[in-house]
Amino acid sequence: MESRPLDEETVVARAKRGDATAYEELVRMHQGIAFRVALVAAGDPDDARDAVQDAFVKAYGALGRFRDGAPFRPWLLQIVANEARNRRRSAGRRARLALRAGAVVSGDAAPSPETTALAHERRDVLVDGLARLDERDREVLVHRFLLELGEEETAAVLGVRRGTVKSRTSRALERLRALVGEDVA
Amino acid sequence: MNGLGRELQTLAAWVEWPETPDVAPIVMERLAVPPPPRVRRAARRTAIAVALALVATILAVLAVPPARTAILDWLGVGGARIVRVDELPSLTPARDLRVLGARTTLEAARAQAGFRFADPPDGETAPDEVRVARGLRVSYVWLGGGGDVRLLVTQFPGSVGDPALLKKLAGESTVVERLEVDGDAAVWLEGGPHVALFLRPDGLVGEERGWLAGNTLLVDRDGTTVRVEGAVERSDAVDLVRAMRTDHSFEG
Numbered sequence: 001m002e003s004r005p006l007d008e009e010t011v012v013a014r015a016k017r018g019d020a021t022a023y024e025e026l027v028r029m030h031q032g033i034a035f036r037v038a039l040v041a042a043g044d045p046d047d048a049r050d051a052v053q054d055a056f057v058k059a060y061g062a063l064g065r066f067r068d069g070a071p072f073r074p075w076l077l078q079i080v081a082n083e084a085r086n087r088r089r090s091a092g093r094r095a096r097l098a099l100r101a102g103a104v105v106s107g108d109a110a111p112s113p114e115t116t117a118l119a120h121e122r123r124d125v126l127v128d129g130l131a132r133l134d135e136r137d138r139e140v141l142v143h144r145f146l147l148e149l150g151e152e153e154t155a156a157v158l159g160v161r162r163g164t165v166k167s168r169t170s171r172a173l174e175r176l177r178a179l180v181g182e183d184v185a
Numbered sequence: 186m187n188g189l190g191r192e193l194q195t196l197a198a199w200v201e202w203p204e205t206p207d208v209a210p211i212v213m214e215r216l217a218v219p220p221p222p223r224v225r226r227a228a229r230r231t232a233i234a235v236a237l238a239l240v241a242t243i244l245a246v247l248a249v250p251p252a253r254t255a256i257l258d259w260l261g262v263g264g265a266r267i268v269r270v271d272e273l274p275s276l277t278p279a280r281d282l283r284v285l286g287a288r289t290t291l292e293a294a295r296a297q298a299g300f301r302f303a304d305p306p307d308g309e310t311a312p313d314e315v316r317v318a319r320g321l322r323v324s325y326v327w328l329g330g331g332g333d334v335r336l337l338v339t340q341f342p343g344s345v346g347d348p349a350l351l352k353k354l355a356g357e358s359t360v361v362e363r364l365e366v367d368g369d370a371a372v373w374l375e376g377g378p379h380v381a382l383f384l385r386p387d388g389l390v391g392e393e394r395g396w397l398a399g400n401t402l403l404v405d406r407d408g409t410t411v412r413v414e415g416a417v418e419r420s421d422a423v424d425l426v427r428a429m430r431t432d433h434s435f436e437g
Contacts, residue, residue, distance in 0.1 A: 020213060020363030027209045035205045049206045056212040126196050145193035146200055173189050182188045 012072050016063050023063075027056050030073060034080045036147055037157055040139070041084035051084035058083070074156035077149070081157040129180035137172035144169055213362060282326065282334070286318030298323050302340040302409055303429035310428070312338070327415075336415035338425065342408065366423050371404040373419050402426065 008029070014022035031052060038048035038055070059079050066075060130138055143154040144165070155162045282288075289297065291304065294317045305312045305325045312325035327336035362373045402413040402422035411429065413422040 019365065020216060021365055023216070024209055024213050027212050028207075031208050032205045035208075036202055039203065045203045049208065052206075053208045053212055053215070056208065057215050060212075060216050122192070123196055123199055126192060141193060145190065146197045148194070148197055173187065177189050180189075182192075 008072055009069065012063075012066070013068070015060075016066065016068075023060055026072065026076075030076055031056075033073070033147065033149075034077065037077050037143075037149075038080050038084035040142055040147065041081045041157075042088045044088075047087040048084060051087050052080060055080040055083040071152070074150075074153045077153055078156040078159070081159075125180050126176075129176050132179055133172065133175060136168065137175055140165060140168040141172050141176065217363065282314070282316065285316040285324040285326065285337075285339070286322065288314050288316050291315050293317075294323050300340075300342040300409060301407065301431060303406065303411060303426075303431040305338070306425065306428040310425075312336075334415075336413070336417065336425075338429070339412045339414075340409050341412075342410075364419075364423075366402075366404050366406075366426050369404050369406045371402060371423075371426075373422070374401040374403075375419065407431065 008026075011022045011025050011029075015026055034052045034055065035048055038051040039045060042048045042051055055076070059076055062079070066072070130141060133141070139158060140154065143149045143157055144151070149157065151162050151165045154165045158165070160168075294302075294315050297317045297320045299320045302323045305315070313328045314324075314326040316324045316326060318324070322339055322341045324340075325338040326334055329335040362375070364371050364373055400415070400417060400419070400422065402411075402417075402419065404411045404413075404426050406426075409431075411426055413425055415422075417425075
């Protein structure tokens with residue numbers, strides 16, 4: 001009942017002991033990034049939602065095998081991505097990027113109307129460039145930069161080594177640069 | 186980080202993602218099942234869980250009337266086992282207070298009860314009646330203006346050998362939520378009817394049909410199950426259980 005702020009390791013430890021409240025806390029903590037990862041992998045919001053639900057249920061069942069002290073998020077996102085990919089495969093869909101760069105951003109970071117207009121064009125160029133990359137290049141950039149995952153998390157989600165994430169990121173940036181150039185503003 | 190990398194990072198703030206659906210309620214509902222295996226091996230609750238699993242297998246055959254009723258999932262707390270089914274037996278709320286045993290005083294209840302139970306809150310929130318059934322169930326009853334039961338707290342031992350609550354059947358519309366009350370495992374059932382099933386001393390299955398149409402909180406407190414039933418909010422039920430103290434010496 002008491003919802004005191006606890007560091008994640010403590011919450012995970014409590015969840016492993018069967019504390020459902022702690023697990024619910026973990027679900028709420030991570031469902032945002034889990035949904036986005038699933039959306040990228042599944043390519044469909046409904047499938048992504050279902051994949052996230054299944055992944056959280058499966059992760060709970062597998063908590064006994066989760067190594068104490070290990071970071072929880074990469075472990076979870078790996079399960080999420082696998083679930084989402086399985087759904088995409090069973091639906092017979094190809095992975096596709098359905099990104100839309102918004103015209104409005106909230107908060108103090110909102111630029112002036114003039115720069116917004118310019119930036120908006122550049123954003124469209126970047127999104128278009130990402131869409132034109134091949135899947136392997138695109139997925140590493142989307143995970144690293146748009147989902148803002150760390151290298152370890154990206155490696156877990158894509159099922160590759162961390163070094164592979166590094167090299168793929170570097171190559172994918174080169175290919176994107178060839179398509180969109182580099183903003184010098 | 187090169188310039189293009191920084192541009193992509195900036196782009197992240199502009200990407201319009203679909204709104205994240207809140208999956209927590211449905212995930213927790215689907216997880217209304219026993220804790221992971223490691224937990225079930227732990228300590229005192231192991232024996233209860235294993236014994237209940239055996240008995241409830243029999244009960245599932247005996248006590249779920251419609252043939253097409255399927256057990257969807259279950260969880261256990263203390264002496265109670267909650268089984269979610271897709272169809273409930275028909276509910277006829279019991280209205281005869283004698284089902285709860287003879288009316289008595291708290292002192293007499295302490296002498297009669299063969300298990301350790303918590304005292305009711307005192308003062309203005311004290312119950313209207315204390316009842317003991319065969320020394321194995323202690324009930325506190327709060328009455329409404331018309332003499333109807335407004336709130337009911339029942340305590341019984343959590344061991345299977347007693348005629349304790351063995352399982353509750355909860356319909357699909359019932360919210361079943363695990364929680365903790367001061368570190369004790371608890372379950373909250375809200376928004377739908379449920380039926381309680383008991384194992385009687387003669388080995389037959391007794392059934393308690395939804396005493397009250399309200400919500401239910403079950404708390405496993407030191408081997409005794411505390412059950413709160415009534416038209417109460419979760420927080421009120423939790424506060425009530427917290428206000429109940431087990432500080433008299435048990436001689437049983």
